Amino acid sequence: MSMGAPANEVELRHVSKSFQSHPAVLDVSLSIGAGEFVTLLGPSGCGKTTILRMIAGFEAPDSGSVFLRGRDVNGLPPHRRDVCTVFQQYALFPHLTVFENVAFGLRRRKSGEAETAKRVRSALELVQLVGTEARRPAGLSGGEQQRVALARALVLEPKVLLLDEPLAALDLKLRRQMQSELKRLQRQIGIAFVFVTHDQEEALTMSDRVAILRAGRLLQIGTPEDLYDRPETRFVADFLGEANILPARILSRDDTAVRIGVAGSVLNLPHFPGAPSSGEFLLAVRPERIALRCEPGENLVPCRLQERTFHGEAVTYRVQTGDGTVVQVRNAEGENADVRIRSTDRLFIDLDSASPVVVRDDRN
Ligand SMILES: Nc1ncnc2c1ncn2[C@@H]1O[C@H](COP(=O)(O)OP(=O)(O)OP(=O)(O)O)[C@@H](O)[C@H]1O
Ligand SMILES: [Mg+2]
Structure with a gap:
């Protein structure tokens, strides 16, 4: 970590990753500050999920480094990174209640019963689902399931939340509603969000900064206004x-x-x-x-x-x-x-x- 300047929450330095010699991510450098909402935007297959997986520790870069709060996390397993991921398919446990779904990560950390109950309650308050504790995922709407998945990540109080197209399964109206809820939540808890989408409007309306990716490369990163008013390439403009x-x-x-x-x-x-x-x-x-x-x-x-x-x-x-x-x-x-x-x-x-x-x- 450099002296003085506060470390970025997340930093990628010249990160590349190939699968069977097919490059998925190519020399991507990118930093995300504390409390920042950064969106990775790009067409299908451009490497968005692979970047999230490298930040979370599910995938190791072939070259380059990932830093979390100034620390090179190469080799550090996912559960020791203070990073949580909300996946596109919420991957809720169908046989567990809302309470047990949200408590799952805390139980694995051997959190005590009183502490677990308290933290599950405040996570459910954040996503406005208090009262659904005893229900099972099948009995919830798509938007509610989405919020349970969020609560399940937030309850672990990560420094960084990675969200991989978390709203993709929702219909348009619910999606718009969840967009503003997510944004409100992010401001309220003040942690960094790395959000993946291929919906450009979603990226423009929600993000502090947007990173445009194409075929594994980072083309341009900037505020929504920067990218919209000053695109550097034809692809970004289009x-x-x-x-x-x-x-x-x-x-x-x-x-x-x-x-x-x-x-x-x-x-x-x-x-x-x-x-x-x-x-x-x-x-x-x-x-x-x-x-x-x-x-x-x-x-x-x-x-x-x-x-x-x-x-x-x-x-x-x-x-x-x-x-x-x-x-x-x-x-x-x-x-x-x-x-x-x-x-x-x-x-x-x-x-x-x-x-x-x-x-x-x-x-x-
Ligand atoms: N485990 C894997 N094995 C082989 N190839 C992979 C693997 N994971 C990703 N890839 C390839 O790497 C490239 C980037 O994939 P990635 O999943 O990161 O794209 P994406 O931007 O998330 O796309 P989408 O918007 O469709 O989710 C794709 O060509 C994909 O086929
Ligand atoms: Mg993906």
């Missing part, structure tokens, strides 16, 4: 929310401005971060940041409406520019704008005010 990825080219530049060609038009932009000095690059633009105008103007790209989709809270317009580029625009400016947009043949998109960001192409 994976988190929706993005228009527009090929662009530097035409010329001087001290104050850059001329770029994009979507068949020429735009004069002030210097922007990440712009190359010449050549081609990619811009990512969020559909809801683009304004759709009915009048021509400076730095506007002419286009035609191809398709309009009504979503209730918003309308998405699919427009096509002169060179055939298709751009999605999400516009919630009210009915009047919608009526005008639908009734005109000539439309213009404002990319300039849409905060486009330069992204690296990492499609392969």
Whole structure:
């Protein structure tokens, strides 16, 4: 542990892991502070569960190290790590009551009867299940079973709780409700959560920071706002929310401005971060940041409406520019704008005010 600075709750340094020479996790470095809610987000098979299993001690890295509170835990068995895991399939014991399910870990630790009863009670209070002690899992709803699984981990008072897609089995409404409950719980008890999901909205709404993984690699980690507003790669821009990825080219530049060609038009932009000095690059633009105008103007790209989709809270317009580029625009400016947009043949998109960001192409 370095002197002075408080140790991270969890730290992975250059961790790699292969199964039968197939790499599952590749050179991942990542740290999680005390009380932080960090989400691992990525498509199926990208290594999320493997990372959790290495933190918990069920799996050993081939190379690199896992540190818990500044201590290298290589070789330390799971039950000595002060880390608990809530698995996707809650793995409750069907023949045991709620009380006995929650008490299970304490009994293995030879906790006394009075102490066990007290701690089970406070864990059930945390997840708001007091009164269900005598019931069995089969008699509980999905959300209640989920909360028993949480209580079973929390009762051991871990420093870190690992949650592997804990809400995946719940229907949408219950899932949203459990998301805010989990978040409340995490704030209340103040321990670090490492949460796995492949639901991007869940990641954005719950986390202090999100780590985006792809094929075993950590692509980017940051606050939800960081990742959404400043994705570094095409994959991150696409994976988190929706993005228009527009090929662009530097035409010329001087001290104050850059001329770029994009979507068949020429735009004069002030210097922007990440712009190359010449050549081609990619811009990512969020559909809801683009304004759709009915009048021509400076730095506007002419286009035609191809398709309009009504979503209730918003309308998405699919427009096509002169060179055939298709751009999605999400516009919630009210009915009047919608009526005008639908009734005109000539439309213009404002990319300039849409905060486009330069992204690296990492499609392969
Ligand atoms: N015990 C194992 N033996 C062989 N291959 C494994 C093992 N565990 C994981 N893998 C492989 O390692 C890769 C990463 O798996 P992992 O379970 O970590 O992915 P994941 O991101 O959790 O995916 P999902 O979202 O589907 O749960 C996958 O290609 C998987 O097939
Ligand atoms: Mg998994």
